[in-house]
Amino acid sequence: MKQNIELNQLDILNFAQSSGALSGKLPLLGFERLCAEDSRKSPEESINWSLNGQQIKTPDGINQIWLHLKANTHVMMTCQRCLELASFDLNVDRSFRFVDSEATALEQDDENEEDLLVMDKKFNTLELIEDELIMSLPIVPRHQVCQNLFLEDLAKEGQENPEFQRPNPFAVLANLKKSTKT
Ligand SMILES: [Zn+2]
Known part of the structure; x- marks a missing residue:
């Protein structure tokens, strides 16, 4: 140069x-x-x-x-x-x-x-x-695959809990409401 x-x-x-x-x-x-x-x-x-x-x-x-x-x-x-x-x-x-x-x-x-x-x-x-x-910056920065997804953890929790054997959005939401109340 x-x-x-x-x-x-x-x-x-x-x-x-x-x-x-x-x-x-x-x-x-x-x-x-x-x-x-x-x-x-x-x-x-x-x-x-x-x-x-x-x-x-x-x-x-x-x-x-x-x-x-x-x-x-x-x-x-x-x-x-x-x-x-x-x-x-x-x-x-x-x-x-x-x-x-x-x-x-x-x-x-x-x-x-x-x-x-x-x-x-x-x-x-x-x-x-x-x-x-x-x-060229991403408009919404996001991992391609997040390592630490809150919802993912919540879904896993649901699977382990017999009450939520088949987690669906409403169950997840109900779970979320419960956990915020406590
Ligand atoms: Zn992420």
Whole structure:
């Protein structure tokens, strides 16, 4: 990686025209907004990222400017089912096409499926990496299989108790009511 390139002020046009390629590893703790979602906040956790610039000439002779982003990291969040910590791998692999102005972006947004961004001589790629990772966070964090499910325990209890040989939702509910009264 060239030392003189500032990731928070990347000249997108130049980067794309020179088929720029950058990659690296940054501590997750440096990304405040993403870190706020991470329950563990380990100083050892990092974000692996890569950026590739590309200029593509379309059949009608227009030069398109593209930025390809890949990033991944790992966060811990509270599982909304069992309330224990769960770990999540975040992976981003997206491409962005840069246009010359906000107006062009708005104009072309409906007719294009790709993600459009406005060209910038000092584009903040760190912010883009963070934004994209935040968007890849689970909406409702949950273990795929919870280790400590309250309802699972309750069901097992029911099975051992002859009164609830065949647990059904109402039995579970009745059981729950009983246990909250005592
Ligand atoms: Zn869970």
